[in-house]
Amino acid sequence: MENNFLKKEVSRRNVLKAGGIGMAGLFIGASGAGSLLSMTASADKKSTGTVSFYGKHQAGITTDTQNHLYFAALMLTTTDVADVKKLLKEWTESAASMAEGKLIGKPAENVLLPPDDTGEAAGLDASNLTMTFGVGPGFFEKLNLSSKKPKELAALPAFSFDALEEEWSGGDLCIQACADDPQVAFHAVRNLVRIARGKAQLKWTQAAFQRTKQANTESETPRNLFGFKDGTGNPDHTNNSLMNDLVWVNDGWMTGGTYMVVRRVQMFIEVWDRTAIGEQEATFGRYRDSGAPMSGKKEFDPVQIDKTDENGNKLMPADSHTALAHGDGKMKLLRRSYSYADGLDKKTGSFDAGLLFISFQKSVSNQFIPIQTRLANKDKLNEYTIHRGSAVFACLPGVKKGGWLGETLFR
Amino acid sequence: MENNFLKKEVSRRNVLKAGGIGMAGLFIGASGAGSLLSMTASADKKSTGTVSFYGKHQAGITTDTQNHLYFAALMLTTTDVADVKKLLKEWTESAASMAEGKLIGKPAENVLLPPDDTGEAAGLDASNLTMTFGVGPGFFEKLNLSSKKPKELAALPAFSFDALEEEWSGGDLCIQACADDPQVAFHAVRNLVRIARGKAQLKWTQAAFQRTKQANTESETPRNLFGFKDGTGNPDHTNNSLMNDLVWVNDGWMTGGTYMVVRRVQMFIEVWDRTAIGEQEATFGRYRDSGAPMSGKKEFDPVQIDKTDENGNKLMPADSHTALAHGDGKMKLLRRSYSYADGLDKKTGSFDAGLLFISFQKSVSNQFIPIQTRLANKDKLNEYTIHRGSAVFACLPGVKKGGWLGETLFR
Numbered sequence A, B: 001m002e003n004n005f006l007k008k009e010v011s012r013r014n015v016l017k018a019g020g021i022g023m024a025g026l027f028i029g030a031s032g033a034g035s036l037l038s039m040t041a042s043a044d045k046k047s048t049g050t051v052s053f054y055g056k057h058q059a060g061i062t063t064d065t066q067n068h069l070y071f072a073a074l075m076l077t078t079t080d081v082a083d084v085k086k087l088l089k090e091w092t093e094s095a096a097s098m099a100e101g102k103l104i105g106k107p108a109e110n111v112l113l114p115p116d117d118t119g120e121a122a123g124l125d126a127s128n129l130t131m132t133f134g135v136g137p138g139f140f141e142k143l144n145l146s147s148k149k150p151k152e153l154a155a156l157p158a159f160s161f162d163a164l165e166e167e168w169s170g171g172d173l174c175i176q177a178c179a180d181d182p183q184v185a186f187h188a189v190r191n192l193v194r195i196a197r198g199k200a201q202l203k204w205t206q207a208a209f210q211r212t213k214q215a216n217t218e219s220e221t222p223r224n225l226f227g228f229k230d231g232t233g234n235p236d237h238t239n240n241s242l243m244n245d246l247v248w249v250n251d252g253w254m255t256g257g258t259y260m261v262v263r264r265v266q267m268f269i270e271v272w273d274r275t276a277i278g279e280q281e282a283t284f285g286r287y288r289d290s291g292a293p294m295s296g297k298k299e300f301d302p303v304q305i306d307k308t309d310e311n312g313n314k315l316m317p318a319d320s321h322t323a324l325a326h327g328d329g330k331m332k333l334l335r336r337s338y339s340y341a342d343g344l345d346k347k348t349g350s351f352d353a354g355l356l357f358i359s360f361q362k363s364v365s366n367q368f369i370p371i372q373t374r375l376a377n378k379d380k381l382n383e384y385t386i387h388r389g390s391a392v393f394a395c396l397p398g399v400k401k402g403g404w405l406g407e408t409l410f411r
Helices: A005-009 A012-028 A030-048 A081-099 A137-142 A182-195 A240-246 A269-273 A277-284 A321-326 A364-378 B005-009 B012-027 B031-043 B081-099 B137-142 B182-195 B240-246 B269-273 B277-284 B321-326 B364-378
Strands: A068-076 A130-135 A173-179 A200-209 A258-267 A338-345 A350-361 A385-395 B068-076 B130-135 B173-179 B200-209 B258-267 B338-345 B350-361 B385-395
Touching: A068 A137, A068 A182, A068 A350, A081 A130, A081 A182, A173 A182, A173 A258, A173 A385, A182 A200, A182 B269, A182 B338, A182 B350, A200 B338, A200 B350, A258 A364, A269 A350, A269 B182, A277 A321, A321 A364, A338 B182, A338 B200, A350 A364, A350 A385, A350 B182, A350 B200, B068 B137, B068 B182, B068 B350, B081 B130, B081 B182, B173 B182, B173 B258, B182 B200, B258 B364, B269 B350, B277 B321, B321 B364, B350 B364, B350 B385
Parallel strands: none
Antiparallel strands: A068 A173, A068 A200, A130 A173, A130 A385, A200 A338, A258 A350, A258 A385, A338 A350, B068 B173, B068 B200, B130 B173, B130 B385, B200 B338, B258 B350, B258 B385, B338 B350
């Protein structure tokens, strides 16, 4: 950190801009500086901003999606409630600090002690880091808190074609770290896991990405590894009233929280790449280039599963992914998925690549399960994908300044 | 896309910079708007630019390091030289196209055919994508080209403490794709591997990252996953004369090429994180916060391995990583390494994280091998790292427009 009042307040990047702003003031008068300043502040949000850790809800759920994800599921190694409360308080303090782009703990002064922070994010700004914490079904069992376990936090049913592997499934706790810098996201998970030592240990992790935010494409829907725009029909995460309907729980200690489903979906990209484009589009139910549903011409045209051509044939194949996911259009959930590419699948010699599907919903039983049941039974896309991992978590309510993660659960 | 003429032309990031710098121009006459635009175009280079595929040397070697790497090693499945020449020509054409941010092949028109391009990078810009191609020792053996095999392209000797695994080692061909967008880097490797079908297949891959470029920190040295600045002593890759001395081969068909060493170095980050900061610094031979060698105070102070304190004790521990890597300071190589974080190491329950060490050098036997021999025998850092993978490649000379990869080899 350099010795400059501006630099103490903001990242060096912003200082550069602020330097520019000062120049403008020199030439155009005081009012010009003000308007330019507000422009830079809002425009900067996307790339190097800060997302507050505190709020009615946790960040990382209805936050604009960042470019990188590091997801970790942990298993409790203690059954002592006091230990776990201590962990959640320490996580709160550290996460709030990292969300501001700060290192955790104190600077290393005593050479005989390990440093509080592992250090690899020193000099990097917050990069819109969010850390979202959840608890799984086993959390309540191990801590003898079954009376507090929400009904919605049940193990998911087995779906047709599931090929779940224990190494990609479950968890008593989870941390979803998202940031516009992968090193910042990894640093967050690493330090939070380090703090948990003796209380919880890693079960599985997944690094994932989506298209980088780019100047000209920020409002475009990202493409998945099948090359298709994915997320066009996602509900608007900036619409609070809609999010209250679909995402946020309003019941007991979970008020302000939500339920998270995570599925590790391997995509057989080599097989897909050998498939005719017409077949790809009929399978996905959208046109590849435009992203339009096959019942329309433009990306955001409505999905109309019963619309027919002049011969009475349905425009959207009934077994297409988009038609089945849409159903009658009444059930929605908020998706916040990322692509992964983990190199070679040693079993097949193909890429182990796919989607870390993540959805948030008020009710797993009313939202995720019926949709996934339809997809699992009939989706033509199942020829090209397989679900390798599955987990469900109750995402804790947001934290007020001075409060801590899980406070309402333990109150 | 926002409705603003500036935002249509250039990234938001650069608009802001230009806004600051060019303000004077903007307000003192109509010409200001024009100069503002041209300035933003050049300022954009770092984040969303294009690196030419063509040149005397391949890109991705002395190119400014991008934020993301996708590395792939392949094995030939043909012994037919004509097949391999065809592959190298197809790779040339596709790589040149992708380097410009274009999709490969033609747009999908016939719905009965698979698309030429897998599509997930549609709408994304070039993101400084470079693809660097190399051939391993097995390439010459399988194609019965032993007379062309460079002496420097020999299997590396076994080093002390090597724990190499076949699944992270070797390769008859390699592709190093680097970009500022992970989806762009993955897309490149995926499509190049797809083109190789029937001629070569994947052996191993590694996705990796380093700190994201940030406006204010571009000239800072990245930190590795031990939290230390890593690369301070790297030779200046923009110094052509130095690169001619250290990197570029000037001999026969390899003229303009170089040799690449790749080592997958797992770092025991949990053990490191429990180590006292004083011990960490003595092990690395640098101070963590500043990056200064222990013989100095500032990051770029010279490494002086014989400098002593007032009591005659050496300031740099003789077994520190920096002291041993430096040696007498006469042997250097160009490092271009990336960090990886592959989740859980199932053997240990710890993170499988570390460094994909990549170095380029004119002579493996004179540069990499002596340095690595010193490090392998004495480096105190060996307590915290283990080499799991190793490969060596001859990076082909650069390609002229109209030429193709490997042309001089087959001429």
